[in-house]
Amino acid sequence: MSGITHDYMEEYIRGLIPDSQGPLKTLEEFAKENAVPIVQKETAKFLEFMVNMKKPMRILELGTAIGYSATLMYEAAGTKPHITTIERDENMIKYAKENLGKLGLQDKIIIKQGDCLEILAELEEPYDLIFMDAGKGHYNHFLPHCLRLLEKDGIIIADNVLFRGMVASKELVKRRKITIVKRMKTYLDLVSSDEDLITSVIPMGDGIAVTKRR
Numbered sequence: 001m002s003g004i005t006h007d008y009m010e011e012y013i014r015g016l017i018p019d020s021q022g023p024l025k026t027l028e029e030f031a032k033e034n035a036v037p038i039v040q041k042e043t044a045k046f047l048e049f050m051v052n053m054k055k056p057m058r059i060l061e062l063g064t065a066i067g068y069s070a071t072l073m074y075e076a077a078g079t080k081p082h083i084t085t086i087e088r089d090e091n092m093i094k095y096a097k098e099n100l101g102k103l104g105l106q107d108k109i110i111i112k113q114g115d116c117l118e119i120l121a122e123l124e125e126p127y128d129l130i131f132m133d134a135g136k137g138h139y140n141h142f143l144p145h146c147l148r149l150l151e152k153d154g155i156i157i158a159d160n161v162l163f164r165g166m167v168a169s170k171e172l173v174k175r176r177k178i179t180i181v182k183r184m185k186t187y188l189d190l191v192s193s194d195e196d197l198i199t200s201v202i203p204m205g206d207g208i209a210v211t212k213r214r
C-alpha cells in the first residue's frame with residue numbers, strides 16, 4: 001500500500017510504461033541491487049513528460065543519488081541542458097560521478113557536494129526547471145531559494161509531497177515522521193496559498209507538486 005493510490009491502479013499504470021533501455025536501465029538495476037531510492041517508475045515518466053514539454057536549457061536538481069533522474073532529465077529534454085545537481089552523501093557522489101563519466105555527461109551534469117540549503121544560498125544563475133527530491137523535511141526552507149532562482153516561466157517539480165499518504169491522513173502518520181509531515185504541509189500550504197503561484201498536487205508515486213508563477 002502506497003498510502004496514496006490503490007495498488008491495482010499503481011500496478012496498472014506501471015504496466016503501461018515500457019521498460020527502460022540502455023543507461024537508464026543499467027542505473028535502475030544498480031539502484032535496485034544497492035537499495036538506492038530513485039524516482040518511482042510513474043514519477044520518472046511524469047518527469048520525462050514535463051522536461052520534454054518544457055525543453056529547459058538549465059535544470060537544478062536537489063538530490064542526485066546515483067544520477068538516475070539527472071540522466072533521465074538530460075535525455076528527455078532534447079536540448080542538451082546544463083544540469084546542476086546537489087548531493088551531500090559522499091558515497092552517492094562517487095557512484096554518480098562514475099555513472100555520469102561512463103555516459104560522457106560529466107561536463108553537462110555538474111554535482112555540487114553539500115547540503116541543499118547551503119548550496120542553494122550560494123547559487124545565483126536562474127533555472128528553467130527545478131526538481132526537488134532531497135531533504136523532505138526542508139522543502140519549506142528550500143522554497144524561497146528556489147523561487148529566487150526560478151526563471152519567470154520556470155517550473156518547480158517537488159517529489160514525495162504526500163509522503164506515503166501521511167501528509168493527507170493523520171491515521172497514517174508515524175510518530176517519528178511528525179516533523180517531516182508538518183513541514184511538508186507547510187510547503188504545500190505555501191505554494192498553494194501564494195497568489196503569485198499556480199500549484200497542482202498530483203497523487204502519483206509518492207505525491208508530486210508542480211508549481212509555476214502566474
Ligand SMILES: C[S@@+](CC[C@H](N)C(=O)[O-])C[C@H]1O[C@@H](n2cnc3c(N)ncnc32)[C@H](O)[C@@H]1O
Pocket residue numbers: 037038039062063064065066067068069070086087088089092114115116117133134135136138
Ligand atoms: C531520493 S534520493 C534522490 C534520487 C534521485 N533524484 C533519483 O531519482 O535518481 C535523495 C538524495 O538526496 C540526498 N539528500 C537528502 N537530504 C539532503 C540535503 N539536505 N542536502 C543534500 N542532499 C540530500 C540523499 O543523500 C539522497 O541521495
